[in-house]
Structure formats: structure tokens, C-alpha cells
């Protein structure tokens with residue numbers, strides 16, 4: 001799809017358990033898309049390595065199917081198999097830093113930019129991630145704010161030595177493009193932006209809980225995803 005695109009390209013990566021993908025995720029995606037004007041947004045269901053088996057995490061094929069269904073209404077939302085592994089089972093260990101490297105390699109024309117979309121709650125945990133300093137240097141970040149998390153707390157997550165001054169290598173239009181999204185931090189080659197007022201109360205945990213009790217999840221997920229959950233009897 002991108003082969004015919006004009007360069008440079010703006011690619012968003014949105015990873016998560018997506019168990020299931022819900023209206024909160026889609027609201028964040030649409031808001032980020034409006035503000036940053038992406039050519040493509042890749043939705044990347046996370047793999048589930050055997051040693052990290054969470055009781056409730058649905059198998060990768062179900063989570064991928066729901067992501068694919070949720071992407072159907074949006075021309076440039078793309079379901080990604082980046083963490084599916086060679087056998088497509090989604091049971092091999094994948095780290096975000098490697099996933100971003102993979103996309104950097106795939107989108108390597110001059111000026112191409114990769115943006116990593118993440119919720120503020122997840123961003124606070126980022127120091128636990130593999131090579132997180134490298135990850136912060138590899139691509140721009142867009143943090144979807146969550147209730148009760150202040151900009152200063154997000155800034156404190158970034159080690160002081162990563163911060164950089166204004167960087168001549170950045171596109172001149174960067175701030176215009178960010179279009180009012182506050183900058184959490186400018187690093188040497190990348191920027192961490194905050195996406196405000198997009199967070200909703202919807203969570204996958206709540207959806208699974210409701211589905212397990214046979215309660216309606218109407219409106220919390222897209223109609224196609226709702227139908228899929230019912231037909232497959234997920235979370236029962």
C-alpha cells in the first residue's frame with residue numbers, strides 16, 4: 001500500500017494486548033491520526049510467550065482477528081503480524097525495541113518517521129522494557145494521557161542524559177505537525193508528545209469481565225468485534 005506513497009512517510013505503531021481491541025484504543029488512534037496525519041497506522045497485537053502466560057489472555061489468532069476486523073472501516077489502519085512469529089502463532093517472545101527496528105528498516109527512505117503510540121500508564125512502565133533508552137532514541141512517541149497522570153510524571157521517566165536541545169535535523173514543520181500536542185520531552189533525535197483528552201474509561205479488563213458474566217459489551221467494541229466475540233464465545 002505504501003509503495004505508491006509519496007515520501008517521506010509517517011507511520012504510527014500502536015501495540016497492545018488488544019484482548020480485545022476496544023473503543024478506547026480506536027479513539028486514541030483516530031485522535032492521533034487527526035493530529036499527526038499518518039500515512040499508515042500499524043496495530044500490533046503483542047505475542048504471548050509461553051513463560052508469560054496470563055490466565056485471561058486470548059490466543060494470538062483471536063486477538064489478531066479482532067484487530068483486523070476493527071481496522072476494516074479505516075483505510076489506513078493496518079493489522080500487523082509483526083509479532084506473530086515465523087509460525088504465526090504469536091507465542092515467540094518479541095520486544096518493542098526489535099519491532100521498531102523492523103519498521104525502521106522497512107521504512108527507511110530519507111525523512112520517513114515512525115511514531116510509537118502508547119498509553120500514559122504503559123509509558124510509566126517503560127524503564128522495565130528491553131533497551132528502553134535505545135527505544136526512546138529510535139522513534140517519536142505519542143503518549144495518550146490517562147486520568148490522574150501528570151506531564152511531569154511522564155517526563156521523569158526519561159533519563160536526563162537522553163534529553164537534547166533543539167535539533168536542526170528535525171523537519172521545520174515539526175511543531176506545526178504536532179498541532180497543539182504538548183511536548184513531554186525533546187530528545188536528541190526524537191520527540192515525545194502528549195495526546196490530551198482522548199482517554200476513555202473503557203478497558204479490555206472491563207470488557208472481558210462483562211462478557212464473562214454474559215453482560216452486553218455493545219458500544220465498547222466495534223460491531224464486527226462484538227459479533228466475533230459472541231460467535232467465538234470468547235471470555236465466557
Ligand code: ATP
Pocket residue numbers: 015016017018019024025028117118119120121122144145146198199200201202203204205206
Ligand atoms: P487491559 O485492561 O487488559 O490491561 P487495556 O484496555 O489497557 O487492557 P491494552 O491492549 O493493554 O488495553 O492497551 C494497549 C495500549 O492502549 C496501552 O498503551 C494502553 O495504555 C492504551 N489504552 C488502553 N485503553 C485505553 C483507553 N481507554 N484510553 C487510552 N489509552 C488506552
